[in-house]
Amino acid sequence: MNPSTNGYHPRKRANHHTVVAIVEDKPGVLMRVASLFRRRGFNIESLTVGHSEMPGLSRMTIVVDGDSAPVEQVEKQLYKLIDVIKVSDLSNEDIVARELAMIKVRCNNVNRHELLDIASVFRADVVDIATNSIILQVVGDEDKIDGLIKMCEPYGIRELSRTGRIAMVRGTKTTTVHEPEPERIARIHQTQGRRVEGDLPFSSD
Amino acid sequence: MARMTGAQMVLECLQREGVEVIFGYPGGVVLPLYDTLPQYPGIRHILVRHEQGAAHMADGYARASGRMGVCLGTSGPGATNLVTGICTAWMDSVPVFALTGNVSRALLGKDGFQEADITGITHSITKHNYLVMRPEEIPLTIREAAHICRTGRPGPVLVDIPKDVFQESAEFDWPERVHLRGYRPTYEGHAGMIRRAAELIDQARRPIIIAGHGVIWSDAQEELVALAEKAEIPVITTFLGIGAFPEAHRLSYGWLGMHGMFYANMAADNADLVIGVGMRFDDRAMGRFKDFNPGVKIIHIDIDPAEIGKNFPTAVPIVGSAKNVLPRLTEHVREAKHPEWLQWIDQVREEHPSLHIRESRRMLPQYVVRTLYEETEGNATIVTGVGQHQMWAGQHYFYKRPRQLISSGGLGTMGFELPGAIGAQVALPEAEVWAICGDGGFQMTMQELAVVVDENLPLKIAIFNNGYLGMVRQWQQLFYDRNFVAVAMTQPDFCKIADAYGIRAIRVETKAEVAPAIREARAYPGPILLDFMIDQEENVWPMVPAGAALSETIEAPAEELAR
Ligand SMILES: Cc1cc2nc3c(=O)[nH]c(=O)nc-3n(C[C@H](O)[C@H](O)[C@H](O)COP(=O)(O)OP(=O)(O)OC[C@H]3O[C@@H](n4cnc5c(N)ncnc54)[C@H](O)[C@@H]3O)c2cc1C
Numbered sequence: 001m002n003p004s005t006n007g008y009h010p011r012k013r014a015n016h017h018t019v020v021a022i023v024e025d026k027p028g029v030l031m032r033v034a035s036l037f038r039r040r041g042f043n044i045e046s047l048t049v050g051h052s053e054m055p056g057l058s059r060m061t062i063v064v065d066g067d068s069a070p071v072e073q074v075e076k077q078l079y080k081l082i083d084v085i086k087v088s089d090l091s092n093e094d095i096v097a098r099e100l101a102m103i104k105v106r107c108n109n110v111n112r113h114e115l116l117d118i119a120s121v122f123r124a125d126v127v128d129i130a131t132n133s134i135i136l137q138v139v140g141d142e143d144k145i146d147g148l149i150k151m152c153e154p155y156g157i158r159e160l161s162r163t164g165r166i167a168m169v170r171g172t173k174t175t176t177v178h179e180p181e182p183e184r185i186a187r188i189h190q191t192q193g194r195r196v197e198g199d200l201p202f203s204s205d
Numbered sequence: 206m207a208r209m210t211g212a213q214m215v216l217e218c219l220q221r222e223g224v225e226v227i228f229g230y231p232g233g234v235v236l237p238l239y240d241t242l243p244q245y246p247g248i249r250h251i252l253v254r255h256e257q258g259a260a261h262m263a264d265g266y267a268r269a270s271g272r273m274g275v276c277l278g279t280s281g282p283g284a285t286n287l288v289t290g291i292c293t294a295w296m297d298s299v300p301v302f303a304l305t306g307n308v309s310r311a312l313l314g315k316d317g318f319q320e321a322d323i324t325g326i327t328h329s330i331t332k333h334n335y336l337v338m339r340p341e342e343i344p345l346t347i348r349e350a351a352h353i354c355r356t357g358r359p360g361p362v363l364v365d366i367p368k369d370v371f372q373e374s375a376e377f378d379w380p381e382r383v384h385l386r387g388y389r390p391t392y393e394g395h396a397g398m399i400r401r402a403a404e405l406i407d408q409a410r411r412p413i414i415i416a417g418h419g420v421i422w423s424d425a426q427e428e429l430v431a432l433a434e435k436a437e438i439p440v441i442t443t444f445l446g447i448g449a450f451p452e453a454h455r456l457s458y459g460w461l462g463m464h465g466m467f468y469a470n471m472a473a474d475n476a477d478l479v480i481g482v483g484m485r486f487d488d489r490a491m492g493r494f495k496d497f498n499p500g501v502k503i504i505h506i507d508i509d510p511a512e513i514g515k516n517f518p519t520a521v522p523i524v525g526s527a528k529n530v531l532p533r534l535t536e537h538v539r540e541a542k543h544p545e546w547l548q549w550i551d552q553v554r555e556e557h558p559s560l561h562i563r564e565s566r567r568m569l570p571q572y573v574v575r576t577l578y579e580e581t582e583g584n585a586t587i588v589t590g591v592g593q594h595q596m597w598a599g600q601h602y603f604y605k606r607p608r609q610l611i612s613s614g615g616l617g618t619m620g621f622e623l624p625g626a627i628g629a630q631v632a633l634p635e636a637e638v639w640a641i642c643g644d645g646g647f648q649m650t651m652q653e654l655a656v657v658v659d660e661n662l663p664l665k666i667a668i669f670n671n672g673y674l675g676m677v678r679q680w681q682q683l684f685y686d687r688n689f690v691a692v693a694m695t696q697p698d699f700c701k702i703a704d705a706y707g708i709r710a711i712r713v714e715t716k717a718e719v720a721p722a723i724r725e726a727r728a729y730p731g732p733i734l735l736d737f738m739i740d741q742e743e744n745v746w747p748m749v750p751a752g753a754a755l756s757e758t759i760e761a762p763a764e765e766l767a768r
């Protein structure tokens with residue numbers, strides 16, 4: 001390992017595909033998706049998941065390595081999961097893709113200013129500062145983040161945390177789903193599989 | 206709406222879903238369910254002797270009837286014992302509904318006594334599974350699970366219910382329909398694609414249909430025959446597709462693959478158009494993918510879009526059920542004749558008959574199967590284990606109808622034979638069901654003989670006793686230079702075992718005894734076991750060696766034919 005780079009090598013991204021999946025917000029969904037990728041040998045570059053504009057549905061952004069499998073198979077296999085409602089391959093779309101990173105960099109009174117200069121070039125925010133270290137927060141596409149990381153490396157990176165990519169198609173097009181559920185069914189889907197709060201009867205069998 | 210316990214809801218829902226039989230085994234956490242069973246006399250519970258047997262019985266029941274099969278196990282070991290059976294059903298797309306109990310909610314995740322994360326364990330071998338945390342979720346959950354299980358591409362589902370959810374009461378609210386935004390199987394088939402497929406068929410000079418298990422699930426034998434006849438297309442099947450097309454039909458050319466008929470393999474390899482219907486281009490059927498029939502065009506009709514293009518590039522994909530797509534395709538294709546092509550295949554068949562059984566004084570296993578075929582006039586339902594006997598049962602019996610051969614293809618589960626056959630016999634009480642068993646596989650699940658007796662099933666059990674894990678012995682002979690390791694077995698006296706269970710048994714030691722024994726078994730109204738002491742070193746031919754292409758199919762070597 002080259003100590004000056006902390007072993008960090010940005011991966012080549014020649015064949016990365018961005019896939020957005022709208023999934024039921026239910027326990028186990030993440031495991032189902034992760035387990036599918038593992039079993040089929042699809043390599044995940046990153047996977048981000050969070051609430052969406054639709055109640056009860058989450059949006060997952062998955063960056064897959066297209067060399068490990070044709071994106072079409074990835075899409076079809078995802079669709080086979082009952083909890084996956086819609087899959088959009090954004091590979092051929094004009095998209096805005098962003099990632100957030102926090103980088104904790106070693107610094108001292110002598111070189112802190114250099115680092116702050118670098119941060120401002122990358123429009124990174126300083127979110128914490130201490131005598132011997134500084135946390136930079138940067139938002140951007142992967143190239144920008146890789147660029148900043150590279151610039152920080154000579155100072156020594158103590159910790160690096162990246163969120164993985166989220167993406168949206170430019171313009172009015174969306175990956176949303178317009179299909180409300182009947183109220184009675186939605187009510188049960190909301191709790192299905194979720195833990196029950198409060199005291200439960202104890203019984204050992 | 207009425208107030209019910211979770212256990213009552215489960216049984217009420219299963220009954221409303223049309224379930225008549227549950228194959229199960231009790232234990233602590235499912236006691237509330239067992240306690241409630243007598244309230245539902247319309248549901249017959251069959252007590253198995255090992256939960257694997259329950260899953261295979263539900264599977265055999267489903268394959269024989271086309272209906273959903275239900276199995277039930279307790280938490281922990283009961284649930285994990287179901288796993289092999291669930292995976293068997295998964296690989297062959299069989300609608301099996303597995304119901305398990307789990308520890309009470311207060312103990313879930315705390316490694317409670319006999320807790321197993323069975324939903325986690327079965328994620329990759331079920332179409333979907335559920336952990337139910339509230340009694341009021343039971344009706345919708347069971348409805349959804351049953352719907353997912355038997356629609357689209359069928360497959361196993363699992364519903365896991367903690368003990369105290371069985372015990373808790375709630376209002377029973379039966380949903381009239383399910384609404385799953387993430388599950389909408391396509392049945393219709395795209396009109397444009399169907400027209401394009403018809404054009405390709407019209408242009409083809411050497412078309413062939415490969416019919417698979419999906420044709421059977423789709424009940425589309427008639428529709429398949431109509432297409433084949435109108436455009437005069439020869440039909441071969443996969444191993445699991447056996448029965449999808451009547452084998453006595455003039456356009457039938459057997460089945461292809463590792464142990465398929467030589468001429469079927471050659472036909473597939475020399476066709477200019479392959480029409481795959483309800484089959485998934487499995488490696489055992491197709492041989493080495495990259496060298497399968499270079500230049501062939503493929504039309505693939507399958508209900509699961511993910512199967513299309515998975516192993517082979519497809520010229521025309523049609524996503525839909527065989528039942529719907531085939532008649533529309535038939536409508537669009539022109540009537541045609543392919544005399545030269547049929548003659549070509551006929552000629553190959555004449556020169557390489559594959560199914561000829563040589564004269565021999567030995568009790569050849571092929572002869573036993575053929576005699577069974579003749580004695581039963583080709584009407585029996587055959588359930589097999591996995592190995593040589595399985596292949597001979599596929600080759601030397603000739604099948605007329607769908608669901609007539611029941612066998613574990615994708616997972617290749619030894620031990621399927623007896624419980625699978627029990628499930629089939631329960632589904633078809635009037636039918637003549639034969640379990641063709643390996644002497645190895647039989648010993649994996651033979652405790653289920655007790656179920657045959659309990660349920661008084663008139664099952665005919667034939668053991669192909671070669672004293673070997675025959676299929677493995679064959680591989681060691683052919684590919685490991687006859688280095689026979691861990692394949693010879695000292696077998697127990699199977700007749701005595703049958704006897705211990707109160708089942709009649711006959712040992713068949715010579716060729717001359719084969720037909721009389723089969724006749725006796727058929728005349729006997731109850732269950733009976735025949736222990737066929739078959740030739741020990743017979744091999745299955747033809748064979749596509751592991752990793753070879755269909756074009757490299759080899760036939761029985763002369764020295765073996767001289768045995
Ligand atoms: C010892 C051994 C040897 C074997 N040798 C051979 C061999 O020589 N040849 C061979 O073929 N197999 C052989 N097999 C079996 C093999 O492993 C596969 O199980 C088999 O080839 C699969 O057949 P299939 O694709 O027709 O069925 P399945 O695997 O059950 O696939 C069914 C397909 O049909 C589709 N489908 C389901 N419902 C519908 C519907 N309504 N409409 C349309 N499509 C539908 C499904 O989506 C799926 O793609 C062997 C197995 C063993 C254990």
Ligand SMILES: Cc1ncc(C[n+]2csc(CCOP(=O)(O)OP(=O)(O)O)c2C)c(N)n1
Binds near residue numbers: 593618644671677
């Ligand atoms: C559960 C299981 N274990 C191992 C195998 C591997 N295997 C495939 S065929 C076979 C031999 C089967 O022997 P037997 O049941 O006697 O049938 P035969 O081949 O002799 O007809 C074995 C061990 C399997 N298919 N299933």
Ligand SMILES: [Mg+2]
Binds near residue numbers: 645672
């Ligand atoms: Mg054997």
